[in-house]
Amino acid sequence: MILTVQGAPAYAYTGGKPFDASLPTVVFIHGAQNDHSVWGLQSRYLAHHGYGVLAVDLPGHGRSKGAALRSVEAMADWLLEVLASAGVAKAALVGHSMGSLIALETAHKAPERVTKLALLGSTFPMKVxxxxxxxxxxxxQAAIDMVNIFSHSTMAHKPSCPGPGFSVMGGARRLMQRMSQINPEQLFYTDFYACNAxxxxxxxxxxxxxxALFVFGAKDVMTSPKSAKGLLAAIPHAKTVTVDAGHSMMQEQPDGVLEALAGFLAS
Incomplete structure (x- = not known):
């Protein structure tokens, strides 16, 4: 689905079904140097089980055009314009890593627009x-290799991996390399700088x-669950779920993440 946001084409994957704004809407927000595809299983399942899904590509990422935005606040403003362009009055926000900060800031800017908030692999401050x-x-490229190693808890697939015979780490590496090819303007640095600032x-x-829901990876060394104590204290009513994964939890434990999200959204 292509929308026009801030004068540029913005892409949102709708889970294999036409987007219907009359359904409860779930917006998925990816992290640094990624795109909508990291939500492949979770977004598709929810789109086929009663939700309108928008898994966005942030500007400068994936199929969305325009320069990458340089602050979390600017990305939150962009996301609110995505909702307006799609005709969505209210939505549940699901964000991973940098995307969790965008979701959090969006909820702060427009609380009346956010029905539920799910933060995966989140922490604050998100220092790099x-x-x-x-x-x-x-x-x-060296940064891609470093993050790819840090983001996975093992080189081997977990039993629930939906792509037997494929390399989870290899796929993640190629995705980040693809983002560099699409946008060679120091995309990773721009994303990391926004998180850090x-x-x-x-x-x-x-x-x-x-x-609110927090989903943590028990073996996450990028955003350790221990480092999220401040966020947990600030949102005392939030539920927490921990899955046996590193930072790239949607790929390492796709079923566990889906179960957490589906249960939260249905509650």
Missing amino acids: SDALLNTSRDNE YANGDAAAKSVSCP
């Missing part, structure tokens, strides 16, 4: 080490009044 930030600026997380979290 100087070494990784500088590598993403000076040697993007975002400073409104405490205030945004304290403002959350809608139902």
Whole structure:
């Protein structure tokens, strides 16, 4: 589905079904150097089980055009315009990593537009080490390799992997390389810089009044569950689910993540 947002084409995957704004809407927001495809299983399942799905490509990522946005706040503003362009008054937001910050900030900016909030692989502050930030600026391929290793808990598939015979790590690496080919303007650095610079997380979290869910990867070393104590304290009513995965939990434990999201959205 192609929308026009801020004067540029914006792509949202609708889960294999035409988008119907009269259904409860779920918006999926990917993380740094990714696109909508990281939500393949979860978005498709929900689209075939009573939800209108918009799994967006952020500007400069995937099929969305325009330059990558340089702040979480700007991405949240863009997301609200996506909802308006799609004719959606209210939606549940599901964000992973950088996408979780975008979802959180969107809920802060427009609480009346957000019905539920699911934050996966989230933490605040989402600081990026100087070494990784500088590598993403000076040697993007090296940064891709570093993050790909850090984001997975094992080189082997988990039993529930929906793609037997394929490499989860290899697929993640090729996706990030593809993002570099589509947008060679230091995309990874731009995304990491936005995560690193975002400073409104405490205030945004304290403002959350809608139902909320945290999904953590037990073996996540990118955004360790321990580092999310501040967010958990700021949103005391939030539910938490932990899956046996690293940061790339949607690929390592797709069924576990889907079960958590489907149960939360139905509750």
